[in-house]
Amino acid sequence: EVQLVQSGAEVKKPGESLKISCKGSGYSFTSYWIGWVRQMPGKGLEWMGIIYPGDSDTRYSPSFQGQVTISADKSISTAYLQWSSLKASDTAMYYCVRRGALLWFGELFPQAFDIWGQGTMVTVSS
Amino acid sequence: DIVMTQSPDSLAVSLGERATINCKSSQSVLYSSNNKNYLAWYQQKPGQPPKLLIYWASTRESGVPDRFSGSGSGTDFTLTISSLQAEDVAVYYCQQYYSTLLFTFGPGTKVDIK
Numbered sequence: 460e461v462q463l464v465q466s467g468a469e470v471k472k473p474g475e476s477l478k479i480s481c482k483g484s485g486y487s488f489t490s491y492w493i494g495w496v497r498q499m500p501g502k503g504l505e506w507m508g509i510i511y512p513g514d515s516d517t518r519y520s521p522s523f524q525g526q527v528t529i530s531a532d533k534s535i536s537t538a539y540l541q542w543s544s545l546k547a548s549d550t551a552m553y554y555c556v557r558r559g560a561l562l563w564f565g566e567l568f569p570q571a572f573d574i575w576g577q578g579t580m581v582t583v584s585s
Numbered sequence: 586d587i588v589m590t591q592s593p594d595s596l597a598v599s600l601g602e603r604a605t606i607n608c609k610s611s612q613s614v615l616y617s618s619n620n621k622n623y624l625a626w627y628q629q630k631p632g633q634p635p636k637l638l639i640y641w642a643s644t645r646e647s648g649v650p651d652r653f654s655g656s657g658s659g660t661d662f663t664l665t666i667s668s669l670q671a672e673d674v675a676v677y678y679c680q681q682y683y684s685t686l687l688f689t690f691g692p693g694t695k696v697d698i699k
Contacts, residue, residue, distance in 0.1 A: 570625075
């Protein structure tokens with residue numbers, strides 16, 4: 460079964476650092492982009508950034524550039540999202556996602572986010 | 586950046602009736618090399634992660650009931666639930682994946698039972 464399994468919920472204080480994880484299984488982890496999506500309480504979905512574990516090529520949404528760091532360790536099929544100094548406004552559910560790829564008439568086309576992790580709730584409060 | 590908008594913000598539909606959600610992108614998401622629209626629809630039920638329903642604007646993901654259909658091209662798209670079931674109560678999001686490694690979601694549409 461193809462799945463992404465995320466680390467558990469976190470409760471942190473402002474100014475603390477944090478690294479959450481997302482482990483892929485059931486597919487070739489190095490062959491698909493892994494992204495992160497934020498959902499603040501009661502709000503919509505915001506794409507944060509994406510990494511290609513095969514070569515660690517990473518792209519960020521302009522809204523999140525410099526605010527978080529995305530990384531991956533392909534040896535253990537795990538992607539990470541980290542903060543160096545959390546703020547109360549970082550309180551949210553964070554999902555990792557796999558960007559799919561579809562072979563169509565012999566050509567590989569990028570797809571939407573076909574696999575989602577279960578989410579990691581991060582609460583930042585003094 | 587491509588901006589996505591959705592309408593309505595919410596709607597309530599009777600069981601068995603049709604629900605229609607609209608999505609508009611600020612620029613075309615039609616990819617010329619394969620004539621496909623890089624537009625996806627997701628369903629998020631309460632307390633669950635989103636689930637991919639439709640990609641390429643009109644192709645249902647495996648296992649998605651055929652009461653869900655997507656249509657449209659270029660900048661204007663529609664998700665239709667032909668006969669609303671109780672389990673379809675959710676928030677629905679459109680998303681463009683046309684921009685190279687820059688993805689944007691619509692604000693979401695909440696669907697309830699009338």
